[in-house]
Amino acid sequence: MTDSRAYPPRPILAVSAAIVHDGRVLAVRRARKPAIALYTMPGGVVETGETLFEAAIREVREETALSIEPVALAGHREAIMRDKEGRVERHFVILCFAARLLGGEIRLNDELDDARWLAPHEFSGVKTTDGLTEIVMTAVDLIGHRR
Structure with a gap:
């Protein structure tokens, strides 16, 4: 099986x-490459025909079984990984949304191997994807001001 996300044209x-x-x-730990053993936010690729909010809701439900309400954009990150020859093997543009929990109990899919509810200051004590603490702080600020 070919990995359609490897060496993307864009x-x-x-x-x-x-x-x-x-x-x-909520911090989740990735169980697969390329971000294996790093804590991050649940999420994934936007499918054709989905809005960004719909994609966030679906990805969170698929990965954690939780129901959420996205509120606002909390930031973005670019994940660019190069192979040994310097070619771009993967390139993701990730839009992270601040969201409220609506309900559900955490049940992780096979892409994740741990989930923790952390206070914002606790993110400094775990190994995370780049820029995650900034996203977390922005999300907490946005949700706190939009009750």
């Missing part, structure tokens, strides 16, 4: 959700 659009609940944010 960047791939993805979304994630910083889910804020009772002052804490």
Whole structure:
């Protein structure tokens, strides 16, 4: 099976959700490459015909079984990985949304191997994807001001 995300002709659009609940944010640990063993936000690739909010809701449901309400864009990141020859092997543009938890119990799919509700200051104590703390702080600020 060929990996359609490897050596893409253009960047791939993805979304994630910083889910804020009772002052804490859900961090999930990736169980697969390329971000294996790193904590991040649940999310994934936007499918054709989906809005960004729809993609965030679907990805969170698929990865964690949680129901969320995206509120606002909390930031973006670019993940560019190069192979040994310097060619772009992967390139994702990830839009991360601040979101509220609507309900559900966490049930992780096989892409993840851990989930933790962390206070914003606790993110400095875990190994995360680049720029995650900034996204978390922005999300908490956005949700706190939009009750």
